[in-house]
Amino acid sequence: ACGLATGAVPSPGAPPEGDPTAWIEAYAGCMGVEAEAVQCSFAELGGALASLGPSIVRVEQGYLAVMSAGRRGLSVLTPALTPARIPLETVRRALTAHLEDRPASHVDKWLAAAQVPPRRAARARDELLAQLVADRPIDGVWLLRPDPGSSFRRLLSRRGVLRRGAIFLAAAASQIALGVFAWWLIGAGALEGDVQPGWLFAWVLLSLSALFVQLFASFTGGMLTIDVAALLKQRLLCGALRLDPAAIRARGSGELLAMVSESEAVETAGLGGALGAIVALVQLASAAAVLAAGAGGGLHVALLLGWTLAVALLGRRFARERAAWTGERFAITSGFVEHVVGHRTRVAQQASHLHHLEEDAALERYHRAARGMDGVGDLLASLPARGWLALGLLGLVPAVLGGVGAGPLVVATGGILQAQAAFATLATSLGALLSAAVSWRSIARLFTAAEGREPAGIPQAVLGRPATSDVVIEARGVSFRYDGERGEPVLRGCELVLSKGDRLLLEGRSGGGKSTLAAVLSGLHAPSSGLVLLRGLDRRTLGGAAWRSRVASAPQFHDNHVLSGTLAFNLLMGRAWPASPEDRREAEVVCRKLGLGPLLDRMPSGLDQVVGETGWQLSHGERSRLFLARALLQRSDAVILDESFGALDPLTARECVGAVLERAPALIVIAHP
Numbered sequence: 001a002c003g004l005a006t007g008a009v010p011s012p013g014a015p016p017e018g019d020p021t022a023w024i025e026a027y028a029g030c031m032g033v034e035a036e037a038v039q040c041s042f043a044e045l046g047g048a049l050a051s052l053g054p055s056i057v058r059v060e061q062g063y064l065a066v067m068s069a070g071r072r073g074l075s076v077l078t079p080a081l082t083p084a085r086i087p088l089e090t091v092r093r094a095l096t097a098h099l100e101d102r103p104a105s106h107v108d109k110w111l112a113a114a115q116v117p118p119r120r121a122a123r124a125r126d127e128l129l130a131q132l133v134a135d136r137p138i139d140g141v142w143l144l145r146p147d148p149g150s151s152f153r154r155l156l157s158r159r160g161v162l163r164r165g166a167i168f169l170a171a172a173a174s175q176i177a178l179g180v181f182a183w184w185l186i187g188a189g190a191l192e193g194d195v196q197p198g199w200l201f202a203w204v205l206l207s208l209s210a211l212f213v214q215l216f217a218s219f220t221g222g223m224l225t226i227d228v229a230a231l232l233k234q235r236l237l238c239g240a241l242r243l244d245p246a247a248i249r250a251r252g253s254g255e256l257l258a259m260v261s262e263s264e265a266v267e268t269a270g271l272g273g274a275l276g277a278i279v280a281l282v283q284l285a286s287a288a289a290v291l292a293a294g295a296g297g298g299l300h301v302a303l304l305l306g307w308t309l310a311v312a313l314l315g316r317r318f319a320r321e322r323a324a325w326t327g328e329r330f331a332i333t334s335g336f337v338e339h340v341v342g343h344r345t346r347v348a349q350q351a352s353h354l355h356h357l358e359e360d361a362a363l364e365r366y367h368r369a370a371r372g373m374d375g376v377g378d379l380l381a382s383l384p385a386r387g388w389l390a391l392g393l394l395g396l397v398p399a400v401l402g403g404v405g406a407g408p409l410v411v412a413t414g415g416i417l418q419a420q421a422a423f424a425t426l427a428t429s430l431g432a433l434l435s436a437a438v439s440w441r442s443i444a445r446l447f448t449a450a451e452g453r454e455p456a457g458i459p460q461a462v463l464g465r466p467a468t469s470d471v472v473i474e475a476r477g478v479s480f481r482y483d484g485e486r487g488e489p490v491l492r493g494c495e496l497v498l499s500k501g502d503r504l505l506l507e508g509r510s511g512g513g514k515s516t517l518a519a520v521l522s523g524l525h526a527p528s529s530g531l532v533l534l535r536g537l538d539r540r541t542l543g544g545a546a547w548r549s550r551v552a553s554a555p556q557f558h559d560n561h562v563l564s565g566t567l568a569f570n571l572l573m574g575r576a577w578p579a580s581p582e583d584r585r586e587a588e589v590v591c592r593k594l595g596l597g598p599l600l601d602r603m604p605s606g607l608d609q610v611v612g613e614t615g616w617q618l619s620h621g622e623r624s625r626l627f628l629a630r631a632l633l634q635r636s637d638a639v640i641l642d643e644s645f646g647a648l649d650p651l652t653a654r655e656c657v658g659a660v661l662e663r664a665p666a667l668i669v670i671a672h673p
């Protein structure tokens, strides 16, 4: 009903007892819709409800399918799929009734003791109750949003951007029309030598209206920019998260960092430039109409068209220079980041007189590209408006020589000045727009990557079903190549069955493909051919996220990370966050089993100690046990450990192996014993 899902909508049946978040997410996911559980405080609830978009709201009696909301109430769908309206207060009370139950009896006692007169008691009761539970969290609301990777045009139109764009265009055109009309009115009177006070009054009124319309156009343009920028940012962020991990690694962090800065350029320069260019084009069209009616007539219109074409060609040249400059800038940023990462090695190993050779050459190329771009950029900024003024006045010469009257001359001059203003706007906005277009080429990959949504899986499979056999992972004829079709296969015809309770040791020569197999089994790489099943289901059926949550993997040390945050967060990433007290207790037990007890006791904040780059620096062995604990705590069907014991002394390693054997439901260990 809200146009969120376009594909077939499965019939979900009844929601489960207890927390329905996984159920809602699974069904929303398979429709290509994002569902997000949100929470707000009692005090914020009224405002939050009034601004609800499409969402699911759980009340005691069942669920509300909300389409939209406003001050007057929630617009909901009935089970017969017809719209209906419910007052905000009714929903608010339904969501908060359980909070007010207990304090209500106290409040009634206080009111009685204070002998509040009955006519004031009801209001006093409401106010007191609201104060008492103001900070209590309210949940049971799931926002539904279209996937940020779905058709961008549809996203724009859902947000009302297309409608607002049309309003902006109409406002810009009316402002120009009002301006022209005002000057025509006063000009006509002046030329006839008969300016009546009424005409002057009309001129003032028209000019004031033009001013108000301009303010309105600026406001609409600003809102338009904010809306498009927000959608673009969401889309790029989504694209960044959906980039193929192997492709990210192949491109390097420097290039990705450069992409981030380019995205900023697209947002700021591109959107502002586009609006400016639209206004300039409308201005040019109106100037052409004025010029056609003036002394220069057809000649002036032809000159205007020719000059516009010349400006467009200059713009194309600028775009080419800008692209070359952007390429050099990219190369410098990316090279710089790579050099920062390897700085210690370089200082220790490379002769000092060679340290800066590459940077110097790159800077030289950058300098040359910047000079080229600046030259054309200066021309683009100044030539269009000034050149047009000269050309426009030249176009008047035949008419002046032909002895044309003052009226048409004044109209033509007005047209020339209007076109000059349009070219001045066009020059600034075109520069910004073309710069954004060049930046766009670098980030288009992020934009399109958002479309590559992982299979969400079939809800029944994602939500879990009783196991019918003990087989956890099954690989049949699995092959894998890193470079698509071209590369040599790293895995070839791989067969493997891992059942519940199995403990499997994977050995082999270095570079033999053990980590690659682990990545395929844990759902990080899709096999090039062959079949991998988890509890009898393939990855399409189960969905990437559900697969990864059911196969916990601790990759090799250089591929695993301690994230800046608390130790508890790093341990419990595979569970719900914020962590429940039971989860925290279990995390502590696992840590102590892995020999991290003394560390926990030494840390001033225990599980809440901040670790990572900016926090407590864990030793090599402590980090590898944190990775082990993280994998064991994930509540998965299988655990894959890739050389996780290599950094431990023999005694600690034995202790850890014992803990792993005790907790892992099915286990693959890659090691060189």
Ligand SMILES: Nc1ncnc2c1ncn2[C@@H]1O[C@H](COP(=O)(O)OP(=O)(O)OP(=O)(O)O)[C@@H](O)[C@H]1O
Pocket: 246, 482, 483, 490, 508, 509, 510, 511, 512, 513, 514, 515, 516, 517
């Ligand atoms: N992104 C990649 N592109 C191309 N080849 C790759 C890529 N990543 C790994 N390889 C190659 O794939 C092969 C298998 O690597 P893998 O890391 O799976 O081996 P391994 O058995 O775990 O080795 P080790 O015991 O040394 O850790 C290696 O020859 C490696 O160079």
